[in-house]
Amino acid sequence: MEAVAKKKYAAKDYKSDLKPIWCPGCGDYTVLNSITRALAELALPPEQVAVVSGIGCSSRIPAYTSVYGFHGVHGRALPVATGLKLARPDLTVLVTGGDGDGFSIGGNHFLHACRRNVDLTYIVMDNQVYGMTKGQASPTTAPDWEGSKLTPEGTGINPFQPLVVGLASGANFIARVSSSDPINMAKIIVEAIRHPGFSLVQVLSPCVTFRPEQAEWRDIVRTAVVDYTDDAARAARRLMTDDGFNVGKVLFKGSRPPFRPEFENSNGSVAELEARFAL
Amino acid sequence: MTAKSVSLVIAGSGGAGVVTAGSLLLDAAAKAGWYALMSRSSGPQIRGGEAAAMLRFATGPVMSHDDSFHLLMAIDWDNITRFSAEIPLTGNSLIVGDPAHGEAPAGLLKNSPRQAALAMTDIAGKIENGRPNMVALGAIAALIGLPAGAMQAVVEDNLKRKGQAAIEASMTAFHAGVAAAADLPAIPKLPAVAADSGPRWSITGNEATGLGVIRGGVRFVAAYPITPATEVLEWLAPSLAKVGGMLVQAEDELASINQIIGASYGGVPAMTATSGPGLSLMIESLGLAVAAEVPLVVVDVMRVGPSTGIATKSEQSDLNIAVYGLHGDAPHIVVAANSVSDCLFTTQWAVHLAEAMQVPALVLTDQAMGQARAIVPKPAELAFIGQRLTATAAVEGERYKRYAMTGSGVSPMAIPGMPGLTHTADGLEHNEFGTPSSQASDHHAQMDKRSRKLTQFNYGDHWADIEDSEVGAGDTAIITWGSSTGPAREALDRYSAAGGKARLISVRLIAPVQPEKMAAALQGMRRVLVVEQSHSGQFYRMLRAFYDLPVETRSLHQGGPLAFGPGQILEQLTAWSA
Numbered sequence: 001m002e003a004v005a006k007k008k009y010a011a012k013d014y015k016s017d018l019k020p021i022w023c024p025g026c027g028d029y030t031v032l033n034s035i036t037r038a039l040a041e042l043a044l045p046p047e048q049v050a051v052v053s054g055i056g057c058s059s060r061i062p063a064y065t066s067v068y069g070f071h072g073v074h075g076r077a078l079p080v081a082t083g084l085k086l087a088r089p090d091l092t093v094l095v096t097g098g099d100g101d102g103f104s105i106g107g108n109h110f111l112h113a114c115r116r117n118v119d120l121t122y123i124v125m126d127n128q129v130y131g132m133t134k135g136q137a138s139p140t141t142a143p144d145w146e147g148s149k150l151t152p153e154g155t156g157i158n159p160f161q162p163l164v165v166g167l168a169s170g171a172n173f174i175a176r177v178s179s180s181d182p183i184n185m186a187k188i189i190v191e192a193i194r195h196p197g198f199s200l201v202q203v204l205s206p207c208v209t210f211r212p213e214q215a216e217w218r219d220i221v222r223t224a225v226v227d228y229t230d231d232a233a234r235a236a237r238r239l240m241t242d243d244g245f246n247v248g249k250v251l252f253k254g255s256r257p258p259f260r261p262e263f264e265n266s267n268g269s270v271a272e273l274e275a276r277f278a279l
Numbered sequence: 280m281t282a283k284s285v286s287l288v289i290a291g292s293g294g295a296g297v298v299t300a301g302s303l304l305l306d307a308a309a310k311a312g313w314y315a316l317m318s319r320s321s322g323p324q325i326r327g328g329e330a331a332a333m334l335r336f337a338t339g340p341v342m343s344h345d346d347s348f349h350l351l352m353a354i355d356w357d358n359i360t361r362f363s364a365e366i367p368l369t370g371n372s373l374i375v376g377d378p379a380h381g382e383a384p385a386g387l388l389k390n391s392p393r394q395a396a397l398a399m400t401d402i403a404g405k406i407e408n409g410r411p412n413m414v415a416l417g418a419i420a421a422l423i424g425l426p427a428g429a430m431q432a433v434v435e436d437n438l439k440r441k442g443q444a445a446i447e448a449s450m451t452a453f454h455a456g457v458a459a460a461a462d463l464p465a466i467p468k469l470p471a472v473a474a475d476s477g478p479r480w481s482i483t484g485n486e487a488t489g490l491g492v493i494r495g496g497v498r499f500v501a502a503y504p505i506t507p508a509t510e511v512l513e514w515l516a517p518s519l520a521k522v523g524g525m526l527v528q529a530e531d532e533l534a535s536i537n538q539i540i541g542a543s544y545g546g547v548p549a550m551t552a553t554s555g556p557g558l559s560l561m562i563e564s565l566g567l568a569v570a571a572e573v574p575l576v577v578v579d580v581m582r583v584g585p586s587t588g589i590a591t592k593s594e595q596s597d598l599n600i601a602v603y604g605l606h607g608d609a610p611h612i613v614v615a616a617n618s619v620s621d622c623l624f625t626t627q628w629a630v631h632l633a634e635a636m637q638v639p640a641l642v643l644t645d646q647a648m649g650q651a652r653a654i655v656p657k658p659a660e661l662a663f664i665g666q667r668l669t670a671t672a673a674v675e676g677e678r679y680k681r682y683a684m685t686g687s688g689v690s691p692m693a694i695p696g697m698p699g700l701t702h703t704a705d706g707l708e709h710n711e712f713g714t715p716s717s718q719a720s721d722h723h724a725q726m727d728k729r730s731r732k733l734t735q736f737n738y739g740d741h742w743a744d745i746e747d748s749e750v751g752a753g754d755t756a757i758i759t760w761g762s763s764t765g766p767a768r769e770a771l772d773r774y775s776a777a778g779g780k781a782r783l784i785s786v787r788l789i790a791p792v793q794p795e796k797m798a799a800a801l802q803g804m805r806r807v808l809v810v811e812q813s814h815s816g817q818f819y820r821m822l823r824a825f826y827d828l829p830v831e832t833r834s835l836h837q838g839g840p841l842a843f844g845p846g847q848i849l850e851q852l853t854a855w856s857a
Contacts (some may be wrong), residue, residue, distance in 0.1 A: 018714060047698045052541070062703045063715060068695040069703030070544055071715075072537065073567045079501075079534040083541025083549070084695070086527060087499045091545070091695055112530035261525045268521035270494055277480040277490075278657065279309045 006043050011036040014046055016066050021057075025215075027179030027205030028058050028125055034182045035094065035123065036065065038189035042092075049092045052081040054106060056098040057132050058125035058205070075105030078113040081120050089119075089260065092193060099126045103139040103160045110162075114169035117197040119258040123189065124162065124200070125179075127207035127214065135210035147210065162202055163251065164239045167232060172197030172254040174235065178247040179205040180218045191250060197258040204247060217245070224249040282467035284337035285423045286345040288366050289415065291354030293328045296412035300354075301332025303433055304416060305652055308336050309481050310429035312472030315654040316341040316619070318647060320365055320840075321591050322358065329358035331366065336423065338472050340656055342618065343765030346844035348372055349466040350422060351392075352415050353383070354399065360386035364841060368392040373466050375418065377411065395463045402455045408448035409455070417456020424468035427457060478657040480620070484648035485510035487622035487658075488578055489518060492550045494623070495630025496665040497576065498524030499542035499549040501535035503557060506590045507646040508580035511552035536561040536577065540568055543575045544704060546694035548634055548665045550576035555584045555597050558641075562604045565639050567706040569609040569729065572682065572690070574633040574640075574667060578626060581645040581761075583839045593647035594839025595761050595812040601641045602790050602821065610730045612640035613790040617744060617764035619653040625787060627663050628741060634665030636732045637689060643789070647762045647842055667692060673699025680711040684724065688731030733791045742788035742796055746771065753780025754805040755852065760786045760818055763810045763843055770848035781852060792825040807832040808851055814838035 014036035022028050039049060049067035053059035055074035062069025068091075072080050077095045085093040102110055102124050113120065128145075130136040136150045139160035146154050163174050173195040177185040185203065192199035204221065206214035224246040229235050235252035289304075291297045301317050308315045315336045322328040333348070335341050347367040353359060353376045363386045368374070372392035376383050379400040388394075397418055399411035420430055430453055438445045482490075488511045492500075500519060502512035516526040529535035532553055539549035553561065558579045568575055581597045583589035601613045612632050616625035626642050633640035670691040673679060681702040683690040693700030707715040708722045716722070744764070748771065759767045764785040771783045784800050801807070807828050811818040819834040835851055837843070 045698065046701055047696055050545075050695050060715075063705070063713075065703075066701055068693075068701050069705075070541070070571070071703055071705045071707060072540065072571075073563055073706055076533060076537040076564060079529065079537035080541035080544070082527075082534075083499065083501060083538030083543075084545045085541075086525065086538075087542035087547040087549070088545035088695060108530055109534055112534070261520075261527065266520060266523035270490075270522060273490060273493065273518050273521065277482045277486070279479045279481055279654070 007045070009040040009043050011040045014039045014066055016064055018063055020064055021060060023209045025208040026057070027127065027203070028061070030179045030182040031058070031123065031125055031185065031203050031205055032061055032064055034185035034189055035061070037182070037186035038193065039067070041186065041190050042193060044092055048090070049094070050084060051094045051096060052084065053077045053096045054101040055132070056101045058096055058098040059101055061096040075101055076109065077101065078106060078109040078122065082113060082116065082118050085118050085120055086260070093120050094193070095120055095122045097124060099124060099128060099140045099162070100130045100138045103162055111165070111169045114166050114171040114198055114200065116259045117170055117172050117256055119196055119198070121189065121192045121199045121201065123203060125203050125205035126162070127205050127211060129207050129210045131207050131210055161239070163200070164236065166200045167235055167239060167252060170256065171200040172256050173199035173250065174252040175250045176202045176204070176247050178217065178221045179203055180221065181248060184248050188250060195253060197254065197256055221245045221247045223247065224251070228253050230255060281470045284335055284341065284345060285467050285469050286335040286348045287350035287352060287419060287423070288331055288333050288348050289352045289354065290329070290331040290359050290362060292357035293324060293330060295354040296410060297330045297332050297354060300412040300416050301334055302652070303430070303437065304334060304419060305654065306433040306481065307420070307425055307429040309479065309654045310432050311426055313338060313469060313654065314340050314479070316344065316651060317653070318344065318651045320362055322361060323591060329361055331362050336469055338469060341653065342768045343845055344842060346846035350375065350419070351387070352419055353377070354411055354415055355380040356384055360384050363387055367844065373464055375463060393464055397459055397463065402459060403452055406448060406451045406455065408445065409452035410449070413449045413452035414456035414459070417453040418460040418463060421457045421460035422463060422466050424470070426471070427454065479654055480657050481652060481654050482619065483510065483650065483652045484616070484619040484622040484644055485580065485650060486514050487620060488552065488626045488642070488644060488649065489514040491623040491626030492576060492630055493518060493522060493524070494661065495548070495627040495663060496634070497548045497550045497630055498522070499539060499547045500524070500526040501529045501538035501551045502526055503529050503532050503535045503553065505554045505557045507582055507650050508552040508554045508578065510650065511578060511580065532557040532560040533564065536564040539575050540564060540573050543573050544695070548574065548630060550578065550630070552578040552580060554580050554582050555600070556587065558597060558600060562600070565611065566605045566607060566609050568639040569605065569611050570706045570708070571704040572637040572729070573704065574637045574665070576626065576629050576633050576640050576642060578642040578644060580649040581643060589840055591646065592840030593645045593762065593812070593842070595645060595763065596814065596817060596839070597643060598789065598813065598817040598821065601643055608726055610733045610791065611638055612636070612733065613643065614640060614787055615643040615761045615789055616648065617761055617785045617787065619648050619651050620655040620658050622648060623658050624661065627661055630665040631663040634667045635689070636736055637667065637692060638732060643761060645762050669694055670697060670700050678712060681713040682709060682711050682725060682728070684711060684728060687735055688728045738788055738793065742786070742793045743800065744785040744787065745800055746783045748775035748780045750775065751780050752782035752803070754803060755781040755808070755855065756784055756801060756804040756806070757781060757808045757810055757848065758784045758786065758822060759810040760789065763812055766843040766845045767810050767848050769845035770852065773845060773849050774852050779852060779856060794826055797826045801829070805829055805831060806855060808835060809833070810835045810843065810848055812837060812839050812842065
């Protein structure tokens with residue numbers, strides 16, 4: 001095959017000129033940067049990429065990119081992306097969103113997206129709070145957080161463990177990164193996109209407005225000491241004992257083939273279908 | 280004694296083979312050149328429980344069930360009284376039961392139907408592998424004049440795989456039933472039909488619905504099972520695969536509606552089918568499809584509501600949610616099929632409308648037509664194919680406007696993969712580019728555009744089926760929709776045959792409303808009878824809200840699952856003209 005010089009892209013080629021609605025200092029700015037950097041690294045033509053989201057601060061990302069975007073309703077980004085990718089396997093489909101959108105209202109879709117293993121990359125900006133509605137506890141909020149008027153005594157409920165649940169549900173690629181390290185985040189997003197099947201990337205992305213104490217995350221996070229495993233049992237043990245701040249590395253890579261319905265014969269005609277009704 | 284049509288019910292407990300027997304009978308009637316309609320009624324049990332197959336045979340197309348049944352063939356009596364309201368019998372009706380199962384329950388005997396015994400169990404017991412339901416079929420065939428040769432051919436087709444012994448056992452039992460029928464009182468017989476009664480199909484409403492969307496161009500379907508819509512999806516799964524499409528089973532209805540939004544955004548025409556509870560879950564995302572202008576089709580095979588209601592039985596009570604269920608001002612299409620074979624036309628048309636206007640289209644069918652099988656004249660070939668106005672190549676130096684203002688309101692849609700036309704489709708209110716906007720001017724402009732798409736579209740004559748008495752329309756109109764159309768058609772026929780004049784308007788395009796077309800159809804009409812199967816008269820109220828109706832307008836409405844008999848509607852017409 002004749003070698004074709006691949007067009008070079010820069011991160012800015014994937015950004016729209018729309019100014020984000022995010023607060024200054026929000027972790028999501030660097031996530032946007034890392035996504036566009038990753039797309040440039042992969043040299044994907046913008047029209048071959050789609051970013052799908054639901055509702056929330058981080059779900060605003062599609063409009064801030066220059067690829068095809070779809071900004072749907074709360075909690076339903078994964079099914080939209082599933083339909084899009086299955087109908088258009090030629091596209092690279094990313095899903096972006098937050099912990100409330102993905103693990104609370106969209107929780108069922110999260111389980112089944114992991115299980116179904118369609119070739120998607122799901123980037124969840126986890127800030128342990130509902131930001132867009134001005135600071136309520138999310139599924140990943142600690143039980144004793146008293147910062148919300150809705151749950152002034154704290155939720156009293158243990159937080160959801162997205163990576164453990166994702167692994168148990170069948171996600172084919174699991175990583176945790178910090179928004180304080182955009183270069184490494186971009187590298188991991190590249191890997192996630194390249195890895196076949198459902199890739200889950202949890203980004204610790206602080207909410208400076210409603211969880212100002214998360215500014216400390218920058219200092220708490222540490223680069224995970226061990227490299228990824230392809231053994232789900234080992235990955236599970238590691239995730240179950242981890243405090244949530246081991247970042248910067250892929251934790252699990254599976255080898256399950258992505259879901260893609262296959263058909264024996266697709267050359268039939270509508271007339272053949274009709275013939276079955278004729279007497 | 281010959282008749283234009285014969286109506287009968289086969290009833291029994293689960294495992295008695297009632298629905299199988301009904302299907303064999305229908306197929307045999309098809310071979311004999313007859314037309315037929317078979318409806319199912321069953322209880323809530325997963326397997327077993329009570330079941331009834333209600334059949335009407337005729338020498339011409341069957342539009343509706345009759346007011347009563349000529350024959351009730353009871354394989355046994357288990358729980359049969361649960362159906363008694365659905366099996367109207369008269370003094371001329373004949374109940375045939377098996378003495379092995381005792382006497383007919385009193386609940387069936389209110390109108391003193393004739394009764395006779397057929398020892399199905401005993402007769403079948405004397406035949407190796409003989410089954411009572413085949414004995415019953417033999418008796419029915421003899422009673423209604425169905426040639427045994429037709430049944431022979433059908434049994435051979437159906438039992439080919441089970442081998443010659445199974446075919447012989449069935450036919451021996453069948454012929455034993457034919458012989459035993461000599462001792463039974465007579466019911467009307469249907470005359471034999473000339474060999475060529477034109478090309479006919481045997482199809483269910485749910486199959487016709489599936490075929491309609493494939494004909495319209497749908498190639499992606501997301502599915503979550505729900506009674507009584509599941510057969511649409513089960514028919515589509517292998518059928519789509521044959522024509523290069525795909526069906527994906529979703530985790531819930533929220534997922535199925537959003538999967539089809541994703542697929543359609545990707546350029547592949549998409550649909551799903553559900554029933555009331557599923558439609559309720561999909562409503563928020565239907566609004567998304569309105570705002571983001573994503574074409575798609577959702578079929579609601581209606582059942583008795585609210586809530587879980589009566590999952591296995593029919594009602595026309597999802598009209599309100601289909602028309603008004605979306606929050607905000609959300610113009611969308613609602614169409615309704617009015618017969619088993621019209622499920623094909625209406626769903627195909629719905630795909631065409633959805634694609635042409637980049638809007639979600641809801642199709643209302645119901646359990647009665649969805650799960651009914653009919654022998655119908657071969658449906659017409661239709662040219663409707665969903666065609667979406669897509670964007671052409673990007674213009675240098677010009678940013679693509681996904682939601683550009685156009686005269687028709689329809690904006691050329693860019694499909695992912697098209698270079699230079701990237702944009703974000705959004706459920707947030709937006710400007711022409713798709714950029715989120717909270718400005719009143721953008722909201723008003725986009726609402727005007729979304730509404731204009733629907734008001735400026737040319738729906739042609741398909742908005743309603745309009746039929747007049749042969750001698751003219753007179754000054755009385757019946758306005759109806761969906762499954763109530765069948766009995767209304769037959770009521771009109773009977774009224775006309777008795778010298779009456781009336782017009783039937785069966786509304787297919789429920790929303791957007793068509794006041795000018797309705798005004799033209801009601802020209803000269805002094806009286807209107809509105810017929811629908813809903814407890815609160817949803818359709819009547821909608822007509823009142825949007826159309827100018829004559830002062831003398833009456834509403835004939837009843838909740839499901841009882842279907843109107845033609846006689847009920849005829850009675851209203853006759854009483855009015857008296």
